Amino acid sequence: MKILINNQEVDIATLSLEEVHNWDFPEFSDAFVSSGKFKNGKPLNGSDLQELEKTYPDLINQLAIESYWNGYCPDGYHKN
Numbered sequence: 001m002k003i004l005i006n007n008q009e010v011d012i013a014t015l016s017l018e019e020v021h022n023w024d025f026p027e028f029s030d031a032f033v034s035s036g037k038f039k040n041g042k043p044l045n046g047s048d049l050q051e052l053e054k055t056y057p058d059l060i061n062q063l064a065i066e067s068y069w070n071g072y073c074p075d076g077y078h079k080n
Contacts, residue, residue: 003056005048009039012059020064028064 003010014037019030036044053060
């Protein structure tokens with residue numbers, strides 16, 4: 001699936017999330033994208049990040065869940 005913001009494709013692998021907490025599973029309502037890049041290497045700016053979260057909330061939640069299941073949360077590691 002292509003993720004487009006302002007007609008530019010986002011490089012999903014570069015997205016960094018913050019506020020992914022164990023106690024917020026599975027909604028991760030506090031999680032947000034703090035940085036990322038487009039496929040052309042240009043960084044997403046603040047308005048791009050806001051548009052990403054507004055347009056693709058399910059993606060943000062999915063990335064937070066993947067982060068959780070891969071064992072990392074800022075609150076500490078959990079056992080799968």
